[in-house]
Amino acid sequence: MRLLLVEDDTELAAGIAADLRREGFAVDVVSNGIDAEYLGREQIFDAVILDLGLPGKPGLEVLKAWRDAGLPTPVLILTARDAWSERVLGLRSGADDYLGKPFHFEELLARLQSLLRRSTGRASAELLVGGLRLDEERQRVCREDGVEIELTGTEFRLLRYLMTHTDRVLSKSRLTEHVYEGDQDRDSNVLEVYIRRLRDKIGRERIETRRGQGYLYRSKS
């Protein structure tokens, strides 16, 4: 899962980004409204955490511009401006959730996860697809036979994206976009290496290769 974090306080942004990465998210950080609007339109993010008091362009205007352009990405507003009139305005402008500062990271995480669950159409907090159970907290995967398998950060991100977008052909570039952050190496060969490693861990048959198109994760084994 790749997130866009828009926050002008660089120290706070770095802190939140570090916490989010530890939870297995790829995070791109932007500190002004103009870059945020541009990046957000790329549609490579699974969710956006948006501060309202931004230099360049106010957060609410960025949000409105996204929504006017039909961008469906879920947006969580994280701001010090938490009067109820501002919350109402934020939600009416197209935000999906609103969290006031200061906050505990656990609350941000919980709301973010619920947002992502909703956007991928999942009802329960547990990610259980085709006999595989993904433990998001411990970043492990549990097979039907009860064996738990450790995953590296990139493997976890890749598997989570596959498991939340099952039975669809996912191109290499799409997978790369949602698994890696902005400035990381985008060599598609590296992705192939990770896919191979995942297959070794969870079973070759689950991830199908569509030549020239990409990969497909089967919900039924």
Next chain:
Amino acid sequence: MNSLERRFVVGLAATLLIVFGFLFWGAMAAVKSLSEANVLARLEHDAEALLAALWVNPNGQVKLREGRITPIYQQPLSGHYFLLTFDNRPPLRSRSLWDETLQVPPLAAGAASTFQAAGPQGQFLQYRSAGYEKGGLRFTLTVAEDLTPMLAHIHRFQVFALGLLALALLVIVSLQRYVLRRGFRALDRVRDEVSGVASGERQRLQALGPVEIAPLTTEINRLLTQLQLRLQRSRQALGNLAHALKGPLSLMTRDVDGLDLPATDRQRLAGRMERIRTLIERELKRARFAGEGGGQRFAPQRDIPELVDALTQIHRDRHLDISLATLPEGTLPFDHEDMLELLGNLLDNACKWANGRVHLQLSVQADKLHITVADDGPGVPEADRDELLHRGARLDEQESGHGLGLAIVNDLVGDHGGSLDLQRSAGLGGLEVRVVLPLPAHGV
């Protein structure tokens, strides 16, 4: 009531009455003296004609030549009479006198007098009496004319003139009142708009009114703009302050959460951070209250559904049913942001604790706004209710900001001079918060 219109109408009517009174009095005096002069002139001519008709016959009898006397003196009680009195002869009377006579004192030759007195048959006569000497004959000639027809004429004219003046008075006063009302209609619009501002339907006056009051309305507009700008600016500044304070505070919260400390130390630190957070939150929110004379007014039917939508979205995962009783129409004289803060906190609290149902009721009764928010959650034991309100305590650490919300509401209610009380909801079983706010009185 001190009404300009009434004062103007009464003043105008009084002035007109005085002016018309003088006019009437003058006109009547002129008419009367003119008519009397007319009658006297005619009597004098008649007297001269009688003198010319007078002759003494060979027998020494005084006679009048019949053909030279105006026939009106021959008709009985015609109202025109003459009388010749001599020193040593019987008097000569006009035939019109019939068997009546006139009481006139004799006058010396050359003397004359005019006077008015009662005559025969209730007539009122103008007399002209003069003494003469003609051919050695001394006599007094009196000619008289009945004034009653003329007086009746004058009376009729009087009544007519009075009617005319009264009509003129009525027409002038109503015309002026109409003109005045038309003038005031410009003020009516201004007055309507001012009450519109008071009730929050409009932000400024559109109609400036006639030049006489334009400076006043322009000034009102200037003050309104200033007030709104100031509120906006101070809210903006507070927003910036909140932003500036909460950024570092968020960082500190994160740092404390991540510290490798014994659990007790961490809890102590976290507790202190929480207190700072609570204090900042509460005081900043408090400073944002507009209180009376705030900016945009609160319109329940517009604002509450938006708020409920927002809450439904925030608590989406809980699938709550937030029901509303019928909302009051139009705007209420409270600040839009204040009321959203109050209702937002109350409803958010209720949503956090509810099992599935939240109910909001809002009604205006006897100049007070009654707000009731009830949920079907576990409620709050009576012993804890006071603390919940006053210390902003959090009874449950898991529900962030729970008590803080109620404490903020309590501050807001206090600022508006209202009351807040907590009880068990009879309908839903959970906590029921009742807020009563007196409607601020406004001038119109």
